[in-house]
Amino acid sequence: MSKSQPIGVLLVQLGTPDSTDVRDVRRYLREFLSDPLVIDLPAPLRSLLLNGVILPFRPRKSAEQYSKIWTDEGSPLLIHTTDLAEELDTELGDRYRVAVGMRYQNPSIASALEQLTTTGCEQIVIAPMFPQYSSAAYGSAANKALADAALMPDPPTTTTLAPFYDQPGFIESVSEIAAPLIREFNADHVLFSYHGLPQHQVHAKDSLGAQFIDRPGCCRLDGPENSNCYRAQSYKTTELVAAHLGLQEGLFSTAFQSRMAGTKWIEPYTDGVLSDLVSNGVRRLAVLTPSFTADCLETLEEIGIRLRDQWLTEGGEELQLIPCLNSTPTWTSALAGMVRGLAREFETDGPASNEAIGVLSPSD
Numbered sequence: 001m002s003k004s005q006p007i008g009v010l011l012v013q014l015g016t017p018d019s020t021d022v023r024d025v026r027r028y029l030r031e032f033l034s035d036p037l038v039i040d041l042p043a044p045l046r047s048l049l050l051n052g053v054i055l056p057f058r059p060r061k062s063a064e065q066y067s068k069i070w071t072d073e074g075s076p077l078l079i080h081t082t083d084l085a086e087e088l089d090t091e092l093g094d095r096y097r098v099a100v101g102m103r104y105q106n107p108s109i110a111s112a113l114e115q116l117t118t119t120g121c122e123q124i125v126i127a128p129m130f131p132q133y134s135s136a137a138y139g140s141a142a143n144k145a146l147a148d149a150a151l152m153p154d155p156p157t158t159t160t161l162a163p164f165y166d167q168p169g170f171i172e173s174v175s176e177i178a179a180p181l182i183r184e185f186n187a188d189h190v191l192f193s194y195h196g197l198p199q200h201q202v203h204a205k206d207s208l209g210a211q212f213i214d215r216p217g218c219c220r221l222d223g224p225e226n227s228n229c230y231r232a233q234s235y236k237t238t239e240l241v242a243a244h245l246g247l248q249e250g251l252f253s254t255a256f257q258s259r260m261a262g263t264k265w266i267e268p269y270t271d272g273v274l275s276d277l278v279s280n281g282v283r284r285l286a287v288l289t290p291s292f293t294a295d296c297l298e299t300l301e302e303i304g305i306r307l308r309d310q311w312l313t314e315g316g317e318e319l320q321l322i323p324c325l326n327s328t329p330t331w332t333s334a335l336a337g338m339v340r341g342l343a344r345e346f347e348t349d350g351p352a353s354n355e356a357i358g359v360l361s362p363s364d
Helices: 022-033 043-054 058-067 076-092 109-118 135-150 168-185 199-203 230-245 270-279 297-313 329-347 353-357
Strands: 007-015 096-104 123-128 157-160 189-195 252-257 284-288 318-321
Touching: 007 022, 007 076, 007 109, 007 135, 007 329, 022 043, 022 058, 022 096, 058 297, 076 096, 076 329, 096 109, 096 135, 109 123, 109 135, 123 135, 123 329, 135 157, 157 329, 168 230, 168 284, 168 318, 168 329, 189 230, 189 270, 189 297, 199 230, 230 252, 252 270, 252 297, 270 297, 284 297, 297 318
Parallel strands: 007 096, 007 123, 123 157, 189 252, 189 284, 284 318
Antiparallel strands: none
């Protein structure tokens, strides 16, 4: 590889509607929920659920929720990710080119890949912005990026950033944002809230061959049995950040948000934890959301508005939402280090990450 040849970096986020218009939200939800890695039902049942139950009612409600967090510049998720891409491009220097692709809607992964290859990038680091592994988020994003790259007329060589739930730079970045806010807020308790998953997705073998071990304390094991379990990785992130912040046992907890009706999701549920905390005397609650790297609907509206209203209604005094990493300098620097480490593969024996991630083939 020529030293003058630029290396591409593709930041992949889940996605966002183009606007708060109900039609744009419906279009986004249709693409998102049509993914068999998100709703893993047989195709006929998935179509019936989507078209008969979800799309007739959900888009209007979701549009109202998006309107509460939308800015003059547009979607917070897209704004923060674009800002990160610009900061990362500066941090990495002239050797690199950085682009943003959304798994669902715009800017698409395909358009981001074209942007990178048009500027001469024949090697691309795919960076899914999901700290913990789940097939519905990380797996689907990596799968789509690899598939779209393979369909290009002159496919680039790619390598994929692994989940970084326990990486020191990630832990330090989360802690650096949280520490002064928790201190200034004088929090009684710190709640780590992660995006939820249907329980059967965690129990099943995922694309990396890990299997959830259904026994007490399994998610706190450090071993090959659950090394790729989303719930276990979430608990590990909590453990590491809590240690970095110096939080005492009993003054922090882990929960899972954003569940949908119709099936059992991993527990404990974030909204259900609030009552327990209030009954135990907690009045000032700080909430971190370490499964998200950029603030979005699930952090700003679900936690910052709805969960805060619930907390106040149930007797809490105040709730402090800790911002996500967004484009903070420490996170930009940490991500740049991860990218540079992967880019070295292009100069040695070539990338091996594509084989490690694989292309998922869910059964319809």
